[in-house]
Amino acid sequence: MKRTVYFDNAKAILIYFVVLGHLLSGYLMENEYVDTFYLVIYLFHMPAFILIAGHFSRRIKRIADLTKIAKTLLLPYIIFQLIYSLYYKNIFGDNVKIEFLEPRYALWFLLSMIMWKIMLLAFGSHRSMVFVSVAISLLAGYMSEVNEWLSLSRTFFFFPFFLLGYYLDRENFVKMKNKWNVRVASILAVAVVLIVYLYGDIHWQEWFFGRVPYEDIRYGILQLNVLSRLFIYGLMMVSTYIFLTLVPKGNRWYTTIGGKTLCVYLLHLFIVRAFKETQIFEWIEDTGNYVVLFGVAFMIVYVLSRNWVWRITAPLITVNKK
Template sequence: MKRTAYFDNAKAILIYLVVLGHLMSGYLNENQYVDTLYLVIYLFHMPAFILIAGHFSRKIKSLDDLKKLVKTLVLPYVIFQILYTLYYRNVFGDHVQFEFFEPRYALWFLLSMIMWKMMLWVFSSHKGMIVVSIIVSLLVGYMSEVNEWLSLSRTFFFFPFFLMGYYLNRENFVKMKNKWNVRVASMLASTLIVVVYLYGDVRWKEWFFGRVPYEDIGYGLLESSVLSRLFIYVLMIVSTYIFLSLVPTENQFYTNIGGKTLGVYLLHLFIIRAFKETDIYVWIEDTGNYVALFAIAFLIVYVLSSNWVWKVTAPLIMVNRKS
């Protein structure tokens, strides 16, 4: 198994799905196929991304580790929080205020990454802490104070996936690619898509985001909020297993994008916000040509991962050539 290609392939596919999902968000409740694909994407794209991030993360042990954390996560968060606020407010007239403790849009991921790395001080002692992290998340959902402030709700909600990745060794990923797993994952993928199409409801999306406490979610999956979140965890774990089992291990035409995902992640919402003001956005809505979103998402990822964009933005993002 070519492990580097495998992880770069996974990250490249996931960042494409992140962009596609954000494009699709403006067309929900208009087409059942769009709603189904949106729900399926959100079942695994961030859990898988976060699991991989956890796999490559290490506990902060020194001052140098702390400095690296500040450089690669804290400074980009501050910079892009300012840039997005100015962009949305001054260019489009959106009612947004400067607020450093409530992350703007996709920036919650950076803030949560900071906290996940620090939480390893407590949760890195034993694999059994994965179960503890799930229990903590289930209980935290009842706390109204744990919401979008400091991205706390999402931090606790997705932390079990970060911790799973942290405890998975490289051999675990190799075993996931055996023929038996690939066959099982293929059958499960087909089944999952059909089930979501037949029984899914786009109102489930708030359960997938994990950004607010139970009391702020207007649509329940099951009678119990804890059982609803636990049910979502099961679906997400199964979906993530399916994805990781099906990711190609050989070099693909998109493999090199996997090393530039942070740049694409931080920049793509600038383009998507502008896209929503274009005639193309309205045309897709009026004609129902949602298939165009696949091409637009590819174009965004392709441009933002190009060498010339990377060279210009890499210093701003505070990263080296691999991200």
């Protein structure tokens, strides 16, 4: 299997769902199909993204590794945290403050990536640490101090996926692509969608985000909070397996987008926020033509993944083109 192509395909599809998910968030609780699709997206798009990020991560061994983390993650976080705050406040009059200890919007991912890489120093020694990370996440949910400050809650919540990806070998991904797995994943995909449609509730979305402690989540799933998080973990693990199994392994027209996902990720919310002020947004809300959002998401990803956009933004995100 052409592993680079496979992972680029996966990242390209995932970044599309990231953008689509943020567009759909403006129309929740208006249509049951929109709610279902939104919840299904959030079952796998960030877990799979984070698992792949973990797979390509290495333990910190020297000062140069810390310098690279500072350049590729911390510096872009600071820059875009400032830019987003000014943009939302001055252009749209949103009530936001300029501060750096609580990530703005999608920027939590950068801050959590920094912490996950550092956490590998303690958790990167044995595969059994994946189970330890799950246990810590379940316990962290009870701590009110583990919240959106420094993205601590999301860091602990998604760390098991990062750690699992770190321990997976390339051969594990190759085995996912056999015919038996593809058939099983296809059946499971239908089952997951049906389960979410029949039994899911859009009010559960906070359980999918993992951004706040249990006490701040108003709607439960199961009787115990820890069981609710375990239930979501189970659905996420199955959904991530389904996605990674069904991702095409050969070259596609969108494969090259997979190498520019960070650029799309950091820039797309500028467009999404502006889109919500347009007449198109209101027209979709009034007419229920939600299918238009699929095209809008495609256009955003397509434009932001162009080489000229990459060349302009590369100095800000301080990453190489490869």
